[in-house]
Amino acid sequence: MKAKKRVVTYGKGxxxxxxxxxxxxxxxxxxxxxxxxxxxxxxxxxxxxxxxxSSAARPVGQPVAGPARSAxxxxxxxxxxxxxxxxxxxxxGTFGYGVEYADVVDIQRIGAICCKGTTLRPRQGNRPPRVxxxxxxxxxxxxxxxxxxxxxxxxxxxxxxxxxxxxxxNVAGESIEDYVGVVRKLDLVPGIAGxxxxxxxxxxxxxxxxxxxxxxxxxxxxRAVRRATELPLIVKLSPNVADIRPIAxxxxxxxxxxxxxxxxxxxxxxxxxxxxxxxxxxxxxxxGPAIKPVALRIVYEVAQVVDxxxxxxxxxxxxxxxxxxxxxxAVAVQVxxxxxxxPTLPVxxxxxxxxxxxxxxxxxxxxxxxxxxxxxxxxxxSKGVEYRP
Amino acid sequence: xxxxxxxxxxxxxxxxxQWLQQYHAPALAVSARAGQFVHLRTGDWSGLVLRRPFTIxxxxxxxxxxxxxxxxxxxxxxWLSRLRPGERIDMLGPLGQGFQVDSRSRxxxxxAGGLGIADLRLLVDEALRDGRQVVLLYGCRDASEVYPSSLxxxxxxxxxxxxxxxxGHRGFVTDLxxxxxxxxDQAFACGPLPMLRTLAGLVAGRxxxxxxxxxxxxRGGGRSVPPGSPAARKKAFLQVAMExxxxxxxxxxxxxxxxxxxxxxxxxxxxxxxxFDEIDWDATAGAATHKR
Numbered sequence: 233m234k235a236k237k238r239v240v241t242y243g244k245g246x247x248x249x250x251x252x253x254x255x256x257x258x259x260x261x262x263x264x265x266x267x268x269x270x271x272x273x274x275x276x277x278x279x280x281x282x283x284x285x286s287s288a289a290r291p292v293g294q295p296v297a298g299p300a301r302s303a304x305x306x307x308x309x310x311x312x313x314x315x316x317x318x319x320x321x322x323x324x325g326t327f328g329y330g331v332e333y334a335d336v337v338d339i340q341r342i343g344a345i346c347c348k349g350t351t352l353r354p355r356q357g358n359r360p361p362r363v364x365x366x367x368x369x370x371x372x373x374x375x376x377x378x379x380x381x382x383x384x385x386x387x388x389x390x391x392x393x394x395x396x397x398x399x400x401x402n403v404a405g406e407s408i409e410d411y412v413g414v415v416r417k418l419d420l421v422p423g424i425a426g427x428x429x430x431x432x433x434x435x436x437x438x439x440x441x442x443x444x445x446x447x448x449x450x451x452x453x454x455r456a457v458r459r460a461t462e463l464p465l466i467v468k469l470s471p472n473v474a475d476i477r478p479i480a481x482x483x484x485x486x487x488x489x490x491x492x493x494x495x496x497x498x499x500x501x502x503x504x505x506x507x508x509x510x511x512x513x514x515x516x517x518x519x520g521p522a523i524k525p526v527a528l529r530i531v532y533e534v535a536q537v538v539d540x541x542x543x544x545x546x547x548x549x550x551x552x553x554x555x556x557x558x559x560x561x562a563v564a565v566q567v568x569x570x571x572x573x574x575p576t577l578p579v580x581x582x583x584x585x586x587x588x589x590x591x592x593x594x595x596x597x598x599x600x601x602x603x604x605x606x607x608x609x610x611x612x613x614s615k616g617v618e619y620r621p
Numbered sequence: 622x623x624x625x626x627x628x629x630x631x632x633x634x635x636x637x638x639q640w641l642q643q644y645h646a647p648a649l650a651v652s653a654r655a656g657q658f659v660h661l662r663t664g665d666w667s668g669l670v671l672r673r674p675f676t677i678x679x680x681x682x683x684x685x686x687x688x689x690x691x692x693x694x695x696x697x698x699x700w701l702s703r704l705r706p707g708e709r710i711d712m713l714g715p716l717g718q719g720f721q722v723d724s725r726s727r728x729x730x731x732x733a734g735g736l737g738i739a740d741l742r743l744l745v746d747e748a749l750r751d752g753r754q755v756v757l758l759y760g761c762r763d764a765s766e767v768y769p770s771s772l773x774x775x776x777x778x779x780x781x782x783x784x785x786x787x788x789g790h791r792g793f794v795t796d797l798x799x800x801x802x803x804x805x806d807q808a809f810a811c812g813p814l815p816m817l818r819t820l821a822g823l824v825a826g827r828x829x830x831x832x833x834x835x836x837x838x839x840r841g842g843g844r845s846v847p848p849g850s851p852a853a854r855k856k857a858f859l860q861v862a863m864e865x866x867x868x869x870x871x872x873x874x875x876x877x878x879x880x881x882x883x884x885x886x887x888x889x890x891x892x893x894x895x896x897f898d899e900i901d902w903d904a905t906a907g908a909a910t911h912k913r
Contacts, residue, residue, distance in 0.1 A: 325874060325875075326869070326873065326874060327873055328869075328871075328872060328873030328874070329873075332869070332871045332872045332873040333869075333871055333873065335622045335623065335871075336622060336623060336624050336713065348873075348875070356884050356885055357875060357878070357885055359880065359904070360865060360866075360877075360878050360879055360880065360885075360905075361865060361866045362866070362875070362876045362877070362878060363671075363866050363867070363868045363874070363876035363877070364866055365669060365670060365671045365866075367668060368668045368670065369670055370670055370671055370868070372868065372874070372876055374874070374875045374876060377875045377878070377885060520670045521668075521670065569670055570670070571869070572670070572671055572672060572868050572869045572870075572874065573662050573670055573671060573672055574662070575624070575713070575871075576624070
């Protein structure tokens with residue numbers, strides 16, 4: 233039985249039946265966490281020392297007073313006090329700063345918003361054209377256009393502080409100093425719920441991507457940012473690597489609170505007349521349903537080598553995709569490209585996930601997590617995909 | 622901006638490969654302004670992940686109907702052209718900044734290249750409703766693509782230029798502009814990038830050619846207005862509607878930018894209508910879009 237392989241641990245003093253009782257008020261950082269027993273083939277890695285819950289951690293995503301939408305517990309703890317009301321996030325770059333879609337979507341019902349990639353100084357981004365549709369997906373090469381961290385904070389932080397939905401700032405840079413500089417400015421600013429470290433943007437010329445493909449560099453930038461802030465720290469992984477597992481493990485060991493996987497796949501398109509590359513930047517990042525199998529594989533691999541929460545990103549267009557990623561070991565998902573076609577999708581997924589849990593008689597969606605992870609040691613699937621040398 | 626479930630009422634091919642579709646969407650018909658657009662969601666069967674932006678061709682608040690005029694260029698528009706009356710479609714709109722007509726403008730010069738007419742068609746209606754005179758210059762390849770005058774109100778003065786001379790002036794539509802630049806109070810254009818760029822060049826030299834004619838008209842009283850604001854666009858003689866591949870259409874993804882003199886400008890949010898002097902024409906032409 234697969235279920236026997238999973239050990240559900242609860243925070244102290246919280247009875248297992250708590251989820252059904254649906255009294256949101258006393259909920260704090262103590263939510264049940266599901267740990268999967270790792271298969272024996274994975275080299276043992278010293279688990280990151282348990283960090284004491286920081287007193288500086290703000291009550292992010294604090295449950296709101298008001299009628300509970302359902303009796304199912306959808307809350308998820310991403311570490312360091314970042315507790316989301318539900319595991320449906322919106323991916324960086326697809327939702328702007330949260331204000332753009334406010335006319336047509338009840339954004340406060342989303343689990344969390346990852347804002348557009350933010351850098352130390354303003355960036356104009358790449359030359360157009362920047363986006364094009366591809367079969368089952370799209371290519372983008374925005375090039376991290378943003379007004380810089382100071383302008384972002386000035387324009388949006390006050391609004392964010394008044395929102396129920398936590399805002400996770402996606403941070404990008406070209407050097408460790410850049411990342412640390414941005415994060416220092418974000419630290420202790422009201423309205424910033426956490427940091428997502430974009431070490432994997434394929435669309436910037438120098439530096440950016442190197443952090444994601446080299447485990448030493450990835451660990452170094454994670455460690456530096458970890459030292460610079462008490463904010464919950466999520467690191468976004470790149471799929472453009474040969475083997476993600478040592479990189480993920482190194483980032484986790486360096487102090488990340490959670491991982492998100494994956495960023496876009498590097499790709500390109502040609503002009504209709506084939507006279508050259510279509511995108512102004514030549515290369516772009518592929519997203520959308522086309523990359524879901526790749527992202528699923530990476531989530532599945534990463535979930536087996538780290539103990540910290542994994543957030544899945546890649547081609548989520550419906551409840552089935554959410555359930556797939558949860559089964560592969562993710563504790564939450566980010567919706568990205570699908571928002572462009574269907575802005576209301578994230579909010580609907582929250583409802584659908586609750587309904588699905590209710591239909592299966594689950595008090596918490598966490599029982600859906602990791603059900604597809606390998607149960608046998610030495611399973612072929614735990615060794616990585618077969619075509620690797 | 623809202624999400625609307627619009628019902629197709631009528632669909633017909635007005636030119637080879639070009640369709641005119643009328644949808645029942647009262648919320649859009651009431652709020653749409655000339656130059657704004659809607660973002661359509663295509664059917665799921667096709668595996669298309671992005672919406673398609675279409676300018677609002679006409680809007681009738683009385684009947685709640687809006688119309689779209691498009692050319693079949695790819696799978697999304699092919700799907701759209703096969704919709705049957707009664708079928709419903711998901712529209713996000715109205716989006717973007719429309720044309721800014723100065724309340725004192727009496728004479729409007731409209732310049733359309735090919736399908737660019739779709740962006741200007743609603744402006745024709747609005748201008749005539751407000752009692753302005755409209756000259757529409759239309760350029761296309763040959764006689765088979767000429768926009769039918771039956772689709773235009775009678776009050777419009779309508780001139781055609783074709784590349785091969787099969788109808789009207791032989792040559793570019795921009796050749797006709799000089800005849801009207803002194804007459805016009807404001808000009809509005811939509812069409813291929815080379816056409817818009819030529820127009821912008823013409824307009825940049827207009828004051829010099831007209832000389833004293835501009836001296837008596839101090840629009841805005843010399844007050845400085847921030848570039849890109851409606852007031853600044855009203856002051857600029859020429860406004861152009863731009864196009865670009867689009868992602869979200871609400872300003873979130875930064876995918877649809879064109880290059881302006883002050884850096885990247887989102888076509889969906891700052892645009893699609895810009896004053897001609899807001900755009901860096903060299904950079905924009907260098908990164909010309911190629912429709913797929």
